[in-house]
Amino acid sequence: MNSRTLTDRATLEAVQFAVASVHDPEYPGVSIAELGLVETVRVEDSEATIDLIPTYGGCPALDFIARDVRNAVMATQAVTACTITWLRAPIWTPDRVTGDVRRFLESEFTVTLRRSDGSLVCPVCGSGTVRDTAPMGPSRCRSLAYCDDCRNPVEVMR
Ligand SMILES: [Zn+2]
Incomplete structure (x- = not known):
């Protein structure tokens, strides 16, 4: 062509x-x-x-x-x-990811995105009792958190 x-x-x-x-x-x-x-x-x-x-x-x-x-x-x-x-600006935020893709990341990769208020929701059980545990996850682009309800590790995209 x-x-x-x-x-x-x-x-x-x-x-x-x-x-x-x-x-x-x-x-x-x-x-x-x-x-x-x-x-x-x-x-x-x-x-x-x-x-x-x-x-x-x-x-x-x-x-x-x-x-x-x-x-x-x-x-x-x-x-x-x-x-x-x-680009250095604008800064990427989880708000740039659409709802459908969020759900896909949660179901396929057990990866969650921080809500705009900074809170986390467990992609496995939906609980809000997720706490940050390690700034470095399995890759440098993800940190680790832990769900106190279902006791699953949760990866947070950043
Ligand atoms: Zn959970």
């Missing part, structure tokens, strides 16, 4: 679709768009500019995500270049 055969709008849509198709390496089945990591997608003069927001600045998955986004965008052959930037 030659980029000249595509209208500007079709090019942008192809790039947006490619970006949205990239899954978070930590959560197979969940796209980075669903996690609220995609801030802006622009195309100008056959060059794509993608601004992403990290869930957690030190997350080692960021390099993988950027690589996957670049590969997906370039594979569309709709653009000739792709620039990816990890």
